[in-house]
Amino acid sequence: MLNSFRHKASDFYGIDIGEAERKDRVASKETVQEMAVLRAISILAVLMVHATSSAVSAETGSSYFGLFSFLNSISMFCVPAFIFLTSFVLFYNYYEQPFTAKNMMTFFKKRFTYILIPYVMISLFYFVYRQVTVDPNLDIGDAALAFAGKLSNGTAYFHLYYVFIGIQLYLLFPFLLLLFQKRPHLAKWAIPIGFAVQWAFYAANRYIFLLSSKGSVSLTYFAPFLLGAFVGIYFDKMKGWLILDRGHWRSGKGYASIALWIVWLGSAAGFSGMWYVTRVTGEWYESVWYEAGYNVFTFSSILVMTQISFLVLKWVSPAFQKLIIDLASLSFGVYLIHPFFLMIYKLYPPDFNPLWEYPLWIAGGYGVSLGCSLLVLLAAYRTVKGAWILFGKVPAKFHGQH
Template identity: 40%
Template sequence: MERRAKLNEIDIVRGIAILGVLMVHSTSFATIDMKNTTLFGVYNFLNIFSKIGTTSFILLSSFVLFYNYYPQPLTLQRFKKFYRNRLMYIIVPYLLFSMVYFVLRWYQNGFAWDLSQMWPSFWSKVSQGQAYTHLYFVFISIQLYLLFPVFLFLMKRYKWLAASAILIGVGLQWAFFLLNREYWQVTNRGSWSLSYFGHYFLGAWLGIYFDRIKGWLIIAKENLSATKIASWIALWAVWLGAGITYVTMFYNARLYQTRYSNALYDGVWDLYTMITPLVLIQIAFLIGGKMNTSFWVGRLRHLGIVSFGVYLVHPLVLLVYRQFPPNGGSTLIHHAWYAGGFLLALLISWVVVTALSRLTGWSWLLFGSVPNQLQAAYSDSNRVDKPSGKPAASA
């Protein structure tokens, strides 16, 4: 059975998502240190409205997996290759970067260099995705990769499960939220995949039925109709409303200590972060046709291709950068310093990941499949104008 058409626009969505991650991390200190400045509202907006990275990456990962694998027959060989690739391209980088960040944090805290203490602490943190603040996402991804063949088998076996995937995912996610709140009190709830089942199952549903629903999701001249335009306006209105509500809740909580229920936080966050990837997909398909002619769209796609490596590396840049905060000076200098953190985290990690991926044969140990994806993307771009009777490789 032929593979489905390649969707290069997904790389653009990844590019926007990693910009959100960088914005959140580069403004996190500012939401504390700049609380008494006139631009606190801007920092709060940038920090909260940009909380789209982890959830968008989870949805996109699920989307791509189900988009590629659902039409294919289930074979033992296919799943052996799947798990081998995930071991090489996800678990190995996770362990290496966990070790790097663990050692750095150990040094920062001034602990004794005693392996009998370090080794148990390291494995305890690795087993919970807590070796450094951002590595929980990779830990979640590993959990979801382990579960993927089970979900794929069930959805292929029982078509009603695939059709009901969104409702099932949201139901399981909220069952976890409520049971955890009342009974389990699991620490580090955000490090467990159940917290993102709504996003994951939405991605699965989109991947399975994308060929049927893209006419309703993708904004294009050939798709125009009054009903579709109304649905797009409604989607964007709900997205903006949920996002602004989420930003406002954090603004009030941070500035005025306003207290909201956990269920309200979870509900608004869930609505906002589940709709965001749909909006980003619409944006990506609107500008995707320019990825080979527009410098900025092309760079955004490139950033998306290397986003996994950028995600792993950028906290190192911020860690070093924050060792040199401005001593006194005007508020403008502090604003410039925070902006500089974002730009340097973006540019340095982007350049480092790209350079190592292109110039070395071992960079897969650090960045997983990024080197292969870069090579494939540039090979595809060289053939972009050549017509073909077959769809391109996987999304």
Template identity: 35%
Template sequence: MSAQPANTAVQLDRRDRLPEIPLVRAIAIVGVLCVHSTSNATVEMKNSGIYWLYNFINIMAKFGTPTFIFLSSFVLFYNYMNRPIGAGMLKSFYRKRAVGILIPYLVFSILYSIATHFVYYPDQSLGDAMHSFIIKVLTGKAYTHLYFVFINVQFYILFPLTLWLFQKRSNLVKWAVPIGLTVQWGFVILNKYGMQIANKGSWAPSYFSYYMLGAFIGIQYPRIKQWLASRSGQASPIALMAGGALVGAWLATGLAHVWVWYESRLNHAQYNSLLFECLWNAYTITSAVVLLGLAVLIARNGSKPLVRALTRLGTLSFGIYLLHPMLLLAYRHFPLHTGNSLLVHLWYAGGFVLALGGAWLIVGISARWLPFASVFFGQLPKRKKKAAVDNSHVTSYGVPLSR
């Protein structure tokens, strides 16, 4: 498929707000929180009768980070594909990322480094702590979840070149996903059978298929939206079969991924690492497309309170992503010591509730009342002036990871 003609695509970009995007973000951040709030349970609850449930939630929710990467690429290529690349565009692009991404990243890197120093390394000297901090900031390892920002920075560096190639060679667009899969799997195989790459998951090639999938769908999305609008309320047998096959593949690979992890964790089964990699890649790449389709359905047919709540969650998702591990770190510092299994299960559930509800509340209040909240949480939804309120549509605010 060739790229959309420039004048048509620009016109569509100005008209469409894509309310489905914050809905996908909302689902993705819930997935991230599920993984992080069950991570300890997958180690400590192996004697529990419902260990299978902890494992199921922990593995099935692993779509979060790949979906965020997909969305970042999707929105970038959707917005920039038909814009000329010049000094002004590049200056504006990188200034927004520096303000919206790097400053919050540095702030939270400092906060997490201070917190972990006092919790885990209280005897470390100031010189050693500063040296460790600098290395970790430069490699995205100041805390376990900050690698995601490090990966996005790598993609932002690649973005102008990728955009230029797709603009100059529009026929490359149809090869975007195969190119992404080739780069990603070449990197995986090189790491396994060639040179060992430290912290493989902190480097952009580990997620290249999601980046290219986002580019492909983002570039084609104006045409996809037009097609969906023209067939509103209708679905051809081929479209239904394709959708069913996609959902079937998503469920099958997800359940297979859950099973191999369950057997590996609980029964110490041995599998080739490439099996884990293949199932994870197949499950999460289909998840991105399935969740986008689900978000379109919710935006069209969901109740207004549900859409409003998910949209708000999606607009705050970057701040919630940055903050929630701090709440979990504090929560886990006071573990529950009891022989009552029900209370232990409730304690783990409480970690998820705190991570979601607590982080959502703090970031939401900060967005509304705290001056310079963007220093901590990136770009946040702006307060609407009363005179400018328009309830005829829901405005979709982006977050820096995807704009």
């Protein structure tokens, strides 16, 4: 695929274009609704991972265990997909803008307001809830120190590492943006650079750093992050590879898509199978196999799910498109709050008699966590002016509702 992009730099990013033309190109950028579809798919996958988490940590002898293990493993592309989306949005919107102090100040102000503040507040919410329910007698000073420690590595609750990674990537973004703007030829090699950095960090951590919370370090996800940068920068060129229409097949790009889907299906089977064996037997393979399996599976999943997102908008009705877009706009808030409802739901498991009630209970957790999250978010956005403090930026369609 990279060979098709070996054109002179001005074909992709015009260092030599005039400022007026640059502004016109920035102003005329289309909203890529397909990425909203991918965002919606990704948040649904997040809920699947969390809803099935208890089912894959117990009941290994259940006749349903294979299904739960498969659903859990096959949904693990979600966080790399969100990181890809974060990078895509940033580079798609900023790459052709001039790199100025004003633009960067605006960038950081938005992220501080709608990402960092909600991260701190939602972390405090989960930390206080856990302290009240688990260790209510902890000294205030010790609790403050414990909270500061968890805030510094994204572990105030199990899912908040993703937001912590996002904050790291926002800090890295201006440096990468300036690098790719000044050296456009490096942007063409963003994908192999992403893999190289990610695997270099894996090796360094395995043999030198030995970090127990490697998943909270952004370099762990550098391949999907720079994939997002590449697609965002060259999106006009990339659409021909992502849209599965007649032109795609007639141009010969269909062969690349067939190869991609074969890699995706094979890596999905291998990755989910490896985790099934580990969960059933308790035996672990070398860590490099989990790392490689996860890397190949999630990377190919992002591309396949992006292609599917283009098909979804083409095939579904306008009403269903609206539901998808709405879910995507609420996805950050859903991500932040849904574990709370799932945690409450799992406090009261039934006796599971007959046995088929168990998968229904798991499915119920999925529905409750999604439904309650949406209800709380919609109510908060419509009635509470400061809802963004806890749930992030209020989606545009809800502005002025309170």
